[in-house]
Amino acid sequence: MTGNPARFTFASPQELILEIPVEVQNQAWLTSQYFSHSASCYQAYLNKLCLSVILPWLQQNFTTQAKPWTSTTALPSFWELVNGCAISVDDMRLILVPSEAIDNSELRVPQEWIDIPSWVGDYYLAVQVEPDDRYIRIWGYCKHEQLKIHGNYDASDRTYSLDGNDIIGDISVLAVVRELYLQEHTRSSIQPLPTLSPQQARNLIAHLGKPEIITPRLEMPFQLWGALIEHGGWRQSLYQRRLGLPEQWSVLQWLESRVSQLAHQLGWNSLNLQLNPAGARSVGEMQSRTILSRQLAIAGRSYELRIIPTSESDTTIWRFELHNTAPGAAIPGGFKLKLLTENLQPFPNNEDIATTTIEQLFVEVALEPGEGIVWEIEPLPENYDQEILRF
Incomplete structure (x- = not known):
């Protein structure tokens, strides 16, 4: 806990006050300018401050393994649309809900963090952000189950709110909560969402x-x-x-010109693969082919996902390959490489599973022009977020 107590006479001794370093504030302001309008810019600014200050505190006081739930590159796509961010602490998920409101009469959470199945958290932290005085105040937390069952739903702004008296104000209890997490029921059941075409x-x-x-x-x-x-x-x-950006996920454009800036930030690159066709007798007769490569971290090890185009008659076959990047290393048993349609539906021969240790996994697919494909790997890569690759 940092800060001058005289500045925080409104806060109870149980609350946590964290200082916002000047360099963190400056960086948050710079990175919050790439949004469609001023309201989203400021929403991103508050969320960036919240995440940048609270995450290091969790890493220091809970576990060094605490990390953003999703890729940091994907965070702007959340903050353009909805307030809040999520942190994974081992198997537990914390949802941070920043606000500039100084009172603690209620915690108000956007519906997305309560009713979207894959976004749901275990515990929701009430966070006051004060950029001018450079501090962040965590004044309480509650479980998903409390918000869903006992919270008040406001249809006008699609939020769940919980009275401040029903929120645990002693943040130090979070350390005990983490130890008991596997024994505690935190999440309420919610309805699945429809599948869009x-x-x-x-x-x-x-x-x-x-x-x-x-x-x-x-x-x-x-x-x-x-x-x-x-x-x-x-x-x-x-x-x-x-934001008025051009198409970022066209595989054909990546191969013909260069990988888009957004895709490059996520780890995609193009490279020339030297192929030795049948009958080639020298290096000069070898063929070069441009392929796409994405670096991945899975279970603490480094892997590479490749997309290799091959021609069969008038059809292009797209081969997805997963490799372990360590020299001589293999894919462990239990790994799975899977391709899905744009709306996440399976299709025949869409996956390859390593039943034992294997050199590589691969799936081949023929696609119509403009068709989208989503790749998945089990176990999930770190910071995985679904991508629609357009062919």
Whole structure:
């Protein structure tokens, strides 16, 4: 806990006050400028401050393994659309809900963090951010179950709120909670969201992608909205459309010119693969082919996902390969490489499973022009977020 107690006479001794370093504030301000309008910029600013200050505190006081739940590169696509961010602490998920409100009469949480199945957290932290005085105050927390069952739902802004008297104000209890986490029931059951067709998603993105729509999350029924942004690829597409960015995920463009800046930030690169065709007798007769490569970290080890185009008659076959990048290392048994349609549906021969240790996993697929594919790997790579690769 840091800060001058005289400045925080409104806070109880049980609350946590953390200072915002000047360099953290400056960096948060710089990175919060790439959004569609001023409200999203400021929302991103508060969330970046919140995450940048609280995460190091968790790493120091809970576990060095605490990390953002999703890729840091994907965070802008969340903050363009909804307030809040998530941190993984081992198997436990904390949802941070920043606000500038100084009173602690209630905790108000956007519906997305309560009712989107893959976004749900275990504990929700009430966070006051004060940029001018450079401090962050964590004044309480509660479980998902409390918000869902006992919280008040406000349909006008799609939030769940819980009275401040029902929130645990002693942040030090979080350390005990973590020890008992596996024994405690934290999450309430929620309804699954519908499956959208690719055409439905494209129509919604085209409509909501207009930057003059200031609050897209309130423009349609929650079931449709939640189904759209739960999909990482569609959420990224909506964010990019609202910023007026060109297509970022065209594999053909990556091969013909260069990998887009966003994809490069996520680890995608193009490289020339030297192939030795049958009958070649010298290095000069070897063929060079441009392929795509993405670096991945899985279970503490480094892997590479490759996309290799091959031609068969008039058809291009796309081969997805997973390799261990360590010299002589293999893919452990139990790993799975899977391809899904744009709306996450399986298709025949869409996966390869390592039943024992194996040199590589691969899946080959023929695609129509403009068709989208989503790749998945089990165990999940660190900071995984769904990507729609457009062919």
